[in-house]
Amino acid sequence: MSHDAEESSGSGDGSGASVGRGDGADGPDWRPIFGHDEPYDDQIDGIETAVETAREGGFLALEGACGTGKTMLALTAGIHLVRDPDSTYERVFVLTSVKQQLRQFEEDLRTINGNLPDDWHPISAMTLVGKADVCPYNLAGAGGIDETNVYERCEGLRERTRGLTDETTADSLAAQARSQQVGLGDSGSGASYLEAASEPTPYPREMPEAGDSGVEYCPFYAQYLADLPEDGDPVEAVPFDPTELGLIESEDLVQLSAGHGACPHSVMGALLPHVEVLVGNYYHAFGESAHPGSPGTEGGTGRTNTRRAAA
Numbered sequence: 001m002s003h004d005a006e007e008s009s010g011s012g013d014g015s016g017a018s019v020g021r022g023d024g025a026d027g028p029d030w031r032p033i034f035g036h037d038e039p040y041d042d043q044i045d046g047i048e049t050a051v052e053t054a055r056e057g058g059f060l061a062l063e064g065a066c067g068t069g070k071t072m073l074a075l076t077a078g079i080h081l082v083r084d085p086d087s088t089y090e091r092v093f094v095l096t097s098v099k100q101q102l103r104q105f106e107e108d109l110r111t112i113n114g115n116l117p118d119d120w121h122p123i124s125a126m127t128l129v130g131k132a133d134v135c136p137y138n139l140a141g142a143g144g145i146d147e148t149n150v151y152e153r154c155e156g157l158r159e160r161t162r163g164l165t166d167e168t169t170a171d172s173l174a175a176q177a178r179s180q181q182v183g184l185g186d187s188g189s190g191a192s193y194l195e196a197a198s199e200p201t202p203y204p205r206e207m208p209e210a211g212d213s214g215v216e217y218c219p220f221y222a223q224y225l226a227d228l229p230e231d232g233d234p235v236e237a238v239p240f241d242p243t244e245l246g247l248i249e250s251e252d253l254v255q256l257s258a259g260h261g262a263c264p265h266s267v268m269g270a271l272l273p274h275v276e277v278l279v280g281n282y283y284h285a286f287g288e289s290a291h292p293g294s295p296g297t298e299g300g301t302g303r304t305n306t307r308r309a310a311a
């Protein structure tokens with residue numbers, strides 16, 4: 001998580017101590033990032049305190065009533081640091097256990113992007129989602145995958161797909177699944193393309209099989225493996241240009257990845273190190289046990305979650 005965790009934990013020890021040092025108080029102005037016309041005085045104070053605290057590798061606990069603009073405050077301060085070429089912060093990592101707060105961060109990101117100066121790239125952002133949210137088979141209720149088995153089945157399919165690449169290439173596995181689809185169309189039996197998020201994919205609804213013993217595999221994963229560079233950054237396997245997309249929503253991820261034939265969840269993983277803002281649940285950072293009320297975790301109140309929002 002590089003500096004993200006440091007950003008929210010604000011460690012003053014060795015790892016966090018290097019963050020944001022040396023960039024001074026007179027860095028670029030944060031105001032173009034702030035999504036509304038005029039910040040409240042308390043927001044100005046909060047943003048400047050958050051920026052200053054982060055530059056010093058410190059913690060900031062912020063408390064405020066609903067509707068006082070804490071979300072915009074946290075995003076503005078965090079994005080300002082990430083965009084400041086003199087700061088070493090790389091990413092804002094928002095963690096919340098409350099869906100409504102997650103949606104508020106998304107909403108404020110859209111507002112920020114909608115009001116940035118014309119010559120600025122939009123703030124790249126993504127909400128972390130689980131396989132159940134983006135697996136084309138699960139979304140379509142196809143391939144023997146549903147909400148109850150998507151994680152387990154996916155792991156098995158991925159393992160078998162990797163195993164098959166000992167005998168053949170990932171590229172040919174994906175191509176084989178595409179040709180099964182073409183074959184169906186040619187035979188006049190009526191091609192039935194798997195559709196996900198209203199986007200047709202190049203594969204049939206049934207899970208394809210390969211090899212003499214008919215091993216089931218996932219063609220979306222095969223395509224992702226085929227697109228991965230041998231050396232180099234996995235982002236090269238992302239089948240679309242995220243630069244101008246701003247907030248990448250799960251529907252975009254599914255349409256743009258599965259439409260090309262690649263696994264949306266794998267594509268999400270390749271994109272993670274390249275977006276400026278990640279929005280996720282506690283368990284994305286701390287594992288499934290990190291639910292409100294779990295020992296060692298913080299509760300799910302608005303106050304706690306705002307503290308957790310990177311600034």
Ligand code: SF4
Pocket residue numbers: 131134135136137138153154155157158218219220221263264265266
């Ligand atoms: S690899 Fe991707 S597309 Fe294939 S089953 Fe898993 S989540 Fe679904």
